[in-house]
Structures are given as C-alpha cells and as structure tokens.
Amino acid sequence: MPITVNDLSYQYTDAAHSTTALSHVTFTIEEGSFFAIAGHTGSGKTTLVQHLNGLIPCTEGTITVDGHSLADKKERSIARALVGMVFQYPEYQLFAETVFDDIAFGPKNLKLPENDVKERVLKSMELVGLDPEQFREKSPFELSGGEKRRAALAGVLAMQPKYLVLDEPMAGLDPIGRQSILALLERLRSEFGTTIIMISHSMEDIARHATMLLVLDHGQIAYLDRPEIVFEHAEELFRLGLSVPQATYLGMLLKQKGFDVPKSANNAEALARWLKEKIDHA
Amino acid sequence: MRDITLGQFIAGNSILHHCDPRTKIVIMIVYVAMIFLIKSIPVFLLPLAFLILSLLLSHIPVSYILRSLKPIRLLLIFMFVLNLFFTRGEKIIFDLGFWSLTWEAVMQSVFITIRIVLLVTGASMLTLTTSPIALTDGIERLLSPLKVFRFPSHELAMMMTIALRFIPTLIEESDKIMKAQMSRGADFESGNLLVRVKSMVPVLVPLFVSSFRKADELATAMESRCYHGGEGRTRLHSLQFTRLDLFAALLTAGFFAATLILYIVL
Amino acid sequence: MVPALIQFDHVTYRYEDSVKKALDDVCLTIADGSFVAVVGHNGSGKSTLAKHINGLLLPESGEVTVNGLSTANEENILPIRQTVGIVFQNPDNQIVTTIIEEDVAFGPENMGVPPQEIRKRVDDALDTVGMRDYAERAVHQLSGGQKQRIAIAGMLALRPNILVMDEATAMLDPRGRSDLIETLKKLHAHGLTVIMVTQYMEEITDCDRVIVMHHGKIAADDQPEAIFSDQDLLKECSLDVPEAVRLAETLRTTGLPISDHALKTEQIAEELCRLL
Numbered sequence: 001m002p003i004t005v006n007d008l009s010y011q012y013t014d015a016a017h018s019t020t021a022l023s024h025v026t027f028t029i030e031e032g033s034f035f036a037i038a039g040h041t042g043s044g045k046t047t048l049v050q051h052l053n054g055l056i057p058c059t060e061g062t063i064t065v066d067g068h069s070l071a072d073k074k075e076r077s078i079a080r081a082l083v084g085m086v087f088q089y090p091e092y093q094l095f096a097e098t099v100f101d102d103i104a105f106g107p108k109n110l111k112l113p114e115n116d117v118k119e120r121v122l123k124s125m126e127l128v129g130l131d132p133e134q135f136r137e138k139s140p141f142e143l144s145g146g147e148k149r150r151a152a153l154a155g156v157l158a159m160q161p162k163y164l165v166l167d168e169p170m171a172g173l174d175p176i177g178r179q180s181i182l183a184l185l186e187r188l189r190s191e192f193g194t195t196i197i198m199i200s201h202s203m204e205d206i207a208r209h210a211t212m213l214l215v216l217d218h219g220q221i222a223y224l225d226r227p228e229i230v231f232e233h234a235e236e237l238f239r240l241g242l243s244v245p246q247a248t249y250l251g252m253l254l255k256q257k258g259f260d261v262p263k264s265a266n267n268a269e270a271l272a273r274w275l276k277e278k279i280d281h282a
Numbered sequence: 283m284r285d286i287t288l289g290q291f292i293a294g295n296s297i298l299h300h301c302d303p304r305t306k307i308v309i310m311i312v313y314v315a316m317i318f319l320i321k322s323i324p325v326f327l328l329p330l331a332f333l334i335l336s337l338l339l340s341h342i343p344v345s346y347i348l349r350s351l352k353p354i355r356l357l358l359i360f361m362f363v364l365n366l367f368f369t370r371g372e373k374i375i376f377d378l379g380f381w382s383l384t385w386e387a388v389m390q391s392v393f394i395t396i397r398i399v400l401l402v403t404g405a406s407m408l409t410l411t412t413s414p415i416a417l418t419d420g421i422e423r424l425l426s427p428l429k430v431f432r433f434p435s436h437e438l439a440m441m442m443t444i445a446l447r448f449i450p451t452l453i454e455e456s457d458k459i460m461k462a463q464m465s466r467g468a469d470f471e472s473g474n475l476l477v478r479v480k481s482m483v484p485v486l487v488p489l490f491v492s493s494f495r496k497a498d499e500l501a502t503a504m505e506s507r508c509y510h511g512g513e514g515r516t517r518l519h520s521l522q523f524t525r526l527d528l529f530a531a532l533l534t535a536g537f538f539a540a541t542l543i544l545y546i547v548l
Numbered sequence: 549m550v551p552a553l554i555q556f557d558h559v560t561y562r563y564e565d566s567v568k569k570a571l572d573d574v575c576l577t578i579a580d581g582s583f584v585a586v587v588g589h590n591g592s593g594k595s596t597l598a599k600h601i602n603g604l605l606l607p608e609s610g611e612v613t614v615n616g617l618s619t620a621n622e623e624n625i626l627p628i629r630q631t632v633g634i635v636f637q638n639p640d641n642q643i644v645t646t647i648i649e650e651d652v653a654f655g656p657e658n659m660g661v662p663p664q665e666i667r668k669r670v671d672d673a674l675d676t677v678g679m680r681d682y683a684e685r686a687v688h689q690l691s692g693g694q695k696q697r698i699a700i701a702g703m704l705a706l707r708p709n710i711l712v713m714d715e716a717t718a719m720l721d722p723r724g725r726s727d728l729i730e731t732l733k734k735l736h737a738h739g740l741t742v743i744m745v746t747q748y749m750e751e752i753t754d755c756d757r758v759i760v761m762h763h764g765k766i767a768a769d770d771q772p773e774a775i776f777s778d779q780d781l782l783k784e785c786s787l788d789v790p791e792a793v794r795l796a797e798t799l800r801t802t803g804l805p806i807s808d809h810a811l812k813t814e815q816i817a818e819e820l821c822r823l824l
Contacts, residue, residue, distance in 0.1 A: 291646065291647070291686070293647075293685070414646045414647070415646070415647060443645055443646075447644065447645055451640055495641070499641035502604060502636070503644070503699075505604065506602055507644075507702060508626055508629045508658040509658045516660050517653075517666075518650060518666045518667065
C-alpha cells in the first residue's frame with residue numbers, strides 16, 4: 001500500500017505574519033519507488049516531508065500511510081513506525097556514549113526485547129559499512145564526518161522503516177561519501193524493498209536513481225512525473241532556480257542553436273550517439 | 283517556541299525607536315520601581331497608562347505584546363494558585379477546615395499576576411523597540427563608570443549581544459533535534475517528571491555539543507575580524523541624547539511622582 | 549614579475565594530540581590578483597592551509613608571510629587580518645550580531661574606524677554583495693547563501709586585499725552556491741585576490757590556478773583543465789570531476805573530438821556547433 005497525500009495545505013505563523021508553506025498538494029508515493037523531491041530553498045520541501053510521519057500535524061488535507069490516517073493519534077504512531085526520517089546533517093543529533101547505544105535508541109523506544117535490539121543494531125551497522133567490532137564501543141563524537149553521518153543513518157535504519165525519508169542525505173560529503181550513501185539506498189531498495197523518498201539538489205543523482213520526481217515551487221506542485229519527462233521542461237526548471245542534468249542541458253543549448261535534438265537523446269550516451277551519427281552524416 | 287517575543291526586535295521608525303537606549307533602560311528601571319511601589323490595585327492604572335502610551339507611540343501591534351505573555355502563562359497560573367494557597371489572611375471567604383480561602387489571598391494573587399504581566403510586557407516593549415546592539419551598547423555605557431573597579435562592562439555587553447543573536451538559532455536547532463529524536467520513537471510528553479527529564483537527554487546532549495562548536499567557530503570568526511577586546515573600539519551608531527530623551531525622562535518622572543504621591547497618601 | 553602576496557616557506561603543522569602532519573613542508577607562492585582554488589578530500593590539509601594565511605594557526609616550523617609580514621610576529625597579526633578576509637563553512641556561526649548592518653560594521657569597529665567612515669564602508673560592502681536592501685533585517689530571516697554574502701560583506705568592510713573562502717559554499721544549495729561564485733568573480737575582477745578552498749569541482753573551472761592537497765602536501769599545482777585531464781591524480785586524491793567534464797568524456801569515448809579545454813557544458817556546446 002502506498003503513502004497518499006491529499007489536498008495538503010500548511011501555513012507557518014511566526015511572530016510577524018503567516019506564510020503559506022504548502023498549498024493543495026496531492027500525490028501518491030508507490031511502494032518500492034525511489035521518489036525524489038526537488039525545489040529551491042523555501043519551496044516547502046522540508047515542511048512537506050515532515051508531514052509524512054506526522055512531525056508536523058496535518059491541519060488541512062489528509063495523509064495516509066499504508067491506509068493509516070495521520071489525523072488519528074493512535075494510527076499516527078503506527079504510521080510513524082513505518083516512516084523513517086533522516087534529517088539534514090543527521091550527525092548533529094548523535095547523543096549517546098557509544099555508537100551502539102546511539103543506534104539502539106530507536107529500537108529501544110519500540111520496546112523490543114534486548115536480543116532483537118542488538119540484532120538490529122549490528123545489522124544496521126553492517127548496512128552502513130561501520131564494522132561493529134571496530135566501532136560499537138566508540139564514542140560517536142570521535143568519528144570522522146562521514147562515519148558520523150553513517151552512524152546517524154544506522155540509527156534510523158534500526159527502526160526498520162518501510163519508507164525511508166531523507167532530507168539531502170549527501171550534503172557536505174566528499175565524492176566517496178556521496179557514492180556510498182547512494183549505493184546504500186539502492187541496496188535497501190533491492191534487498192528489503194524499502195521505499196526511498198529523497199530531497200536532493202543533485203539532478204544528476206535524481207536522473208540516475210529516482211523513479212519519480214516531484215518539483216515544488218512556492219508550496220505547490222510544479223511537476224510530478226518520471227525524471228526524464230520532468231527534465232524535458234529544462235528552461236522552466238531553470239526559472240524555478242533548479243538545474244537539469246548536464247546532458248539535458250547540452251541538448252537544450254543545442255536546440256537553442258537550431259539543432260533538432262530528438263526527445264530520446266535524454267542521457268549522455270544517447271545524446272553522444274545521436275551527435276556522432278549526425279556528424280558522420282555531414 | 284516561536285512565540286518568544288522577549289529579546290526580539292522589530293525595526294521601526296517611531297519616537298520610541300529613536301530614544302537613546304540608555305534613556306529607555308533607565309525608564310525601564312523606574313517603571314519596575316513603580317510597579318513594586320504600588321500597594322493598591324487601582325493605582326496600577328498609572329503604569330498601565332504609561333505602558334499603553336508607549337505602545338501607542340511605538341507603532342508595535344498589540345498582538346505582539348500579548349504574545350509575549352503566552353510563554354509565561356503557566357508561570358502566571360502557578361503564581362496565582364500558589365498565592366491563593368499560601369497567603370494567610372483574616373477575611374475568610376470559605377473554609378474547608380484544613381485550608382480556607384481568604385480575601386487577602388485573592389487580592390495577593392491578583393496583585394502578583396498584575397505585577398508579572400506589567401513587568402513582562404514592559405520588558406518586551408523595551409526589547410521590541412531597541413535593537414540588541416543598541417540595548418547592549420546602552421548597558422555597556424551605563425555600566426562604564428564601574429570600569430574603575432575593573433568591572434568587565436564591555437565583555438558583559440558582548441556576551442549579551444551574542445546571546446541575543448543566537449537565541450533564534452538555538453530555538454530552531456532544538457526544535458529540529460526534538461523532531462529527529464521523535465522520529466526515532468522518543469516520547470517527550472508522557473511519564474512522570476523524572477522520566478520526562480531523562481527523556482530530554484537525547485535533545486540536550488546534541489544541543490550542548492552544537493553550542494560548544496558554535497562558540498568555537500564564532501570565536502575564530504571574531505578573531506579573523508580583528509576583534510581584540512573593547513579597547514579602542516568605535517561604533518557604527520554612536521549614542522547621543524536628544525530633546526526626545528529629555529521629554530521621555532520628564533514624562534516618566536511625572537508618572538513616577540504621581541505613583542510616589544499615591545504611595546504616601548494611600 | 550607580479551609581486552608575491554602570500555608566501556609559505558617550508559610550513560609544517562600538526563594539530564594538538566596528533567602525530568599526523570596536517571601540513572607537511574608546504575612551499576607556496578600566491579601572486580597579487582590571482583584566483584586560486586585549493587581542493588582535496590576531507591582531512592587533506594586544505595582548511596589548515598587556509599587558516600595559516602591570516603595567522604589563526606601558526607606554523608610548527610617554517611614561515612608564512614603576507615605582504616612581507618610574518619604571521620609569527622604578534623604585532624603583525626592585526627595588519628595581516630585586515631589584509632586577509634576569511635569566510636568559513638557554517639553561515640550561522642560567523643555572524644556576531646542580530647542586525648545585519650551592525651554585523652558588517654563589527655570589523656571596522658574593532659579597528660577603531662570613525663563612525664561616518666564605518667557607515668560608508670558598511671553601505672559599500674552591502675552594495676557589493678547585493679544585500680543593501682537587507683541592512684536592517686535580522687540575521688535569522690536570511691537563507692544560507694544570503695548569510696554567506698553578509699559574512700563576505702563583513703570582511704570587505706575591513707578593506708582586505710585577499711579573500712579566503714574556507715569551504716564557504718559547502719552548506720549552500722545550488723542557487724546560493726552559484727550566486728556566491730558570481731559575487732567572488734566580481735570581486736576578483738575588481739582586483740581582489742581570491743583563494744577558494746572547496747571540494748566542489750564545478751566551482752573551480754573559472755579559477756586560474758588549482759592547488760590539490762593530499763596528506764598535507766601539495767599534490768598538484770596547475771590550471772583546471774590540466775588537473776581534470778590527469779586521471780591518475782584525480783583517482784589518487786579521490787577527487788571528482790565536474791559533471792560537464794564527465795559529459796565531455798562520454799562524448800569523447802563515442803568518438804567526438806571534444807577538447808580538454810571544455811570544462812563547462814556551454815563550452816562543449818560551442819565546440820559541437822563548430823563540428824555540426
């Protein structure tokens with residue numbers, strides 16, 4: 001069963017005035033998909049994903065997770081257990097004395113027996129690539145930046161969420177760190193069928209991994225489709241303060257110069273083949 | 283937590299905004315003295331009138347001032363009830379044997395509540411109309427005579443500036459950490475007091491760690507911008523008394539004199 | 549000969565309680581008016597290098613001089629910090645006061661500049677970074693990219709000759725990042741020496757020189773196109789290439805003659821137009 005969001009609106013009220021963060025947002029996240037969310041700063045991305053596990057109470061509109069409505073308090077706690085949430089810079093939330101205890105925080109809150117907790121912690125450490133022997137007794141504050149990030153991720157994975165929401169999980173990491181996170185997400189999807197919901201600014205990553213792309217603009221859905229279809233609107237995306245993969249961008253530039261680039265040439269390889277053919281003919 | 287207006291500043295162009303911060307701080311002290319001098323409820327009309335007058339002059343929306351009371355509503359209720367229970371008196375309204383409600387207790391409760399409300403709204407007026415820098419500058423200058431006794435007035439003012447600057451950041455951060463731990467099943471709302479305090483550990487530890495990191499990075503940034511203590515510093519906005527300050531001082535003196543007279547007469 | 553502005557002479561540095569050298573016998577000369585990028589993976593020593601330029605860190609051995617002044621001499625520190633502005637990674641942790649113009653004034657205030665002159669410097673600095681309209685706003689109402697521009701303005705108000713960006717774009721979104729790079733290009737065009745420490749390869753294509761740090765040593769020091777075409781170096785130092793360079797590589801393997809000088813998609817498009 002999917003996550004459904006129906007006619008969701010939300011307003012922030014701060015001291016001075018209220019601002020619309022989301023307005024009439026409706027969409028469905030299918031089970032097993034890799035659902036990417038993009039939008040410039042202030043477009044409502046973070047507000048939207050914080051609704052998905054009820055961190056922000058749903059005031060206008062409805063959200064259901066596997067049929068459980070987030071409006072109901074009891075159903076909400078079931079839904080929250082299904083939806084794991086990885087915040088931006090999650091390493092800033094580490095708190096326990098050892099890596100083991102930090103990752104065990106979630107499963108312990110689920111009131112699982114000790115053996116199950118241990119099993120889940122070790123399994124999560126293995127998943128994120130932190131060797132239990134080496135890391136379990138270490139203080140999380142002694143780890144390197146990339147290791148901290150993975151420890152924090154393990155803390156969410158230990159909840160064994162069916163849906164994993166990540167808010168810019170690769171921000172600030174070096175190339176190796178970025179690749180290892182993306183590889184982990186693909187592994188979670190293929191091995192456990194976890195649904196991935198990821199906010200990202202990297203259109204290259206979205207093009208390579210996502211099955212669906214939701215583009216938000218001023219709290220409204222600008223585009224919702226397969227990434228390659230959304231990227232056909234390159235010029236509009238630039239206007240929204242976003243970018244497109246470089247291959248798409250090259251296609252757009254060539255089109256502007258009067259070449260009729262076919263729609264099928266929407267990735268680097270296809271574009272290169274088309275260009276080669278065209279030059280060989282000429 | 284977004285309701286905290288104390289310590290927030292709204293930029294504006296009103297008479298109150300243009301007053302020298304030193305004047306406003308001294309007026310605030312006099313206003314507090316006024317509130318504590320008052321012994322009978324009708325006299326509270328004087329500081330209330332004073333507050334309303336400054337509110338009108340400041341162009342600050344009334345809702346702002348009222349919102350400053352929201353975070354302390356529990357304190358208000360607590361103080362009210364506490365005084366109902368623990369003030370002894372003669373004029374009994376009704377008697378339950380082990381405890382009796384007295385007229386004095388009711389009066390005392392109302393009294394305390396009015397005092398706190400006037401205090402908090404007055405303090406909010408000061409911070410809403412005075413930029414944090416102006417406020418700390420004012421305090422620094424007012425305390426500067428104490429430098430003779432090696433009182434660190436500049437350091438104190440700098441600390442306050444930084445504290446005010448980081449209040450919104452820390453509120454935002456604690457909100458985020460709480461949400462993150464809630465996503466991992468943390469429960470901050472149920473259980474007895476001890477359980478609840480314990481449940482805050484996963485929030486407080488990261489908050490402390492991040493505050494230390496912030497302090498460290500900020501110190502580096504300040505050093506890089508040639509900060510080397512208060513000696514030889516100049517200011518973008520140098521403080522200057524104007525006719526406006528004289529007028530404000532006279533007005534305040536008038537209100538204070540009236541309160542003093544009523545204090546002696548009644 | 550362009551005069552040397554910054555000179556590192558056999559500089560070695562170790563952090564407290566660490567055996568590993570964060571900087572290992574680094575020799576480096578940076579000329580006035582250059583736009584230099586310093587890249588390297590986490591822990592390569594690139595930030596340590598940056599913090600030596602304004603004397604936040606002092607060499608264990610060797611010497612750093614700025615305009616001929618050694619950072620080892622305590623009397624030189626204030627003049628050096630006036631010459632070298634530095635902007636750090638976290639936008640939130642380098643702004644001192646709540647109101648923007650007051651923060652920009654912080655540096656000149658520390659140097660005892662007269663109030664009218666501070667006013668002028670603050671206005672100029674805010675104009676340069678395009679934030680004049682925000683002068684009286686509170687800091688926490690700004691986005692990360694705007695905060696970094698305020699941090700730059702705070703440095704400009706000290707009238708420096710050198711601006712060091714110590715991973716200052718790392719926490720920004722793409723829009724904030726590209727706006728910041730545009731600001732830097734403008735400042736460089738006005739004669740400021742810019743040193744950009746970063747791990748985002750997209751940002752360094754406009755630099756005239758790239759210094760690659762690896763294990764505290766300078767692994768390479770060359771123009772961007774030379775760095776991006778050196779596959780062994782990139783692999784050894786675990787560096788990425790810009791997506792545009794990767795795209796050019798794909799086109800090349802298909803048999804299209806794209807040159808090494810095409811570091812941006814716009815340049816690839818131009819080369820293709822000539823071919824088609």
